[in-house]
Amino acid sequence: MSIYRKGLMKYNLDKQRKRYDALYLSKDTTCLYDEYLDEPFFEIANSKYFFPKLFKNINDKIVLDIGCGGGNMGSKISHKTKYMVNMDVSFNALLYARKRIANEKAKYVHGDMLRLPFKETSFDTVLCYASLHHIEDVAMVAKEAMRVLKNKGKFLCFEPTERYPWVYFWLDLFMIPKSLAVFLKNIYVKLQHRFAKQRKFYNVLKKIPHNSGVHFFKLPSQYKEILVKNGVKDVKVETVFLEFLPPRYFMSKNKIIVEWIIKLSHLFHKLRIAKERGRFIIIEVTKS
Numbered sequence: 001m002s003i004y005r006k007g008l009m010k011y012n013l014d015k016q017r018k019r020y021d022a023l024y025l026s027k028d029t030t031c032l033y034d035e036y037l038d039e040p041f042f043e044i045a046n047s048k049y050f051f052p053k054l055f056k057n058i059n060d061k062i063v064l065d066i067g068c069g070g071g072n073m074g075s076k077i078s079h080k081t082k083y084m085v086n087m088d089v090s091f092n093a094l095l096y097a098r099k100r101i102a103n104e105k106a107k108y109v110h111g112d113m114l115r116l117p118f119k120e121t122s123f124d125t126v127l128c129y130a131s132l133h134h135i136e137d138v139a140m141v142a143k144e145a146m147r148v149l150k151n152k153g154k155f156l157c158f159e160p161t162e163r164y165p166w167v168y169f170w171l172d173l174f175m176i177p178k179s180l181a182v183f184l185k186n187i188y189v190k191l192q193h194r195f196a197k198q199r200k201f202y203n204v205l206k207k208i209p210h211n212s213g214v215h216f217f218k219l220p221s222q223y224k225e226i227l228v229k230n231g232v233k234d235v236k237v238e239t240v241f242l243e244f245l246p247p248r249y250f251m252s253k254n255k256i257i258v259e260w261i262i263k264l265s266h267l268f269h270k271l272r273i274a275k276e277r278g279r280f281i282i283i284e285v286t287k288s
């Protein structure tokens, strides 16, 4: 039974667990979910921005993946590690991960990232991929990650952030008057909900019982502030992938087009209005 007064704690561990248990029990939702995590958006952000940082810190290292889900990361990297502990609060997710990863270097632990069941200085690298935005108390996760990391170890996170869709970017860039911008943004949101490709994905997720798909999106500066306040010294937070064009252009099969779009996205990122924006946030912490 929960000790928290109803409504006061938005993050509910039990609901999270039940939600992901249900997701990883159903073959259909699992396939759709994995497809979603492999969509070109994620793929490009991984290969261009996140993996270069991650791959420097896994070779023959002891790695912990907190909120590993169905083994998305484990299936890509566990064979390179000394060994990799895949941890999640959902037992069904772990069963699925074990099937998907199928590698002897991978271990599986049922646990909560707010209270890691590991001793001090046990890991070279702690990885958190697309899970931190589900957690309200990021400071606690960071403290726990720091505790279990060895000196000079790395805590690496890759998180989606609140959407800053391409229309918003142009409206802000041309300083369209606020009332008109809000009107146009609302039309855009309605149209997007009607026609966006992701509709199928979200509709299936909505059907999952114990729907507690609560997100605690933060800006890069907010993540940085939380980490620094909690004594983490060496923190780098960056946003990647500014969506200045409709997503379908980022997903183009033409590699040259995608590369140019990414170059322009980098350029726009330097603008003051876009500095805190982007589709994903990468956090890199070194324990000192």
Ligand SMILES: C[S@@+](CC[C@H](N)C(=O)[O-])C[C@H]1O[C@@H](n2cnc3c(N)ncnc32)[C@H](O)[C@@H]1O
Pocket: 013, 016, 017, 020, 037, 066, 067, 068, 069, 070, 071, 072, 073, 087, 088, 089, 090, 093, 111, 112, 113, 114, 128, 129, 130, 131, 134, 135
């Ligand atoms: C969006 S999924 C991402 C899963 C995985 N990292 C991937 O890339 O597919 C979020 C995961 O975080 C897990 N999770 C949520 N709260 C957690 C907690 N307190 N401790 C451990 N895992 C948690 C969920 O069970 C779920 O598997």
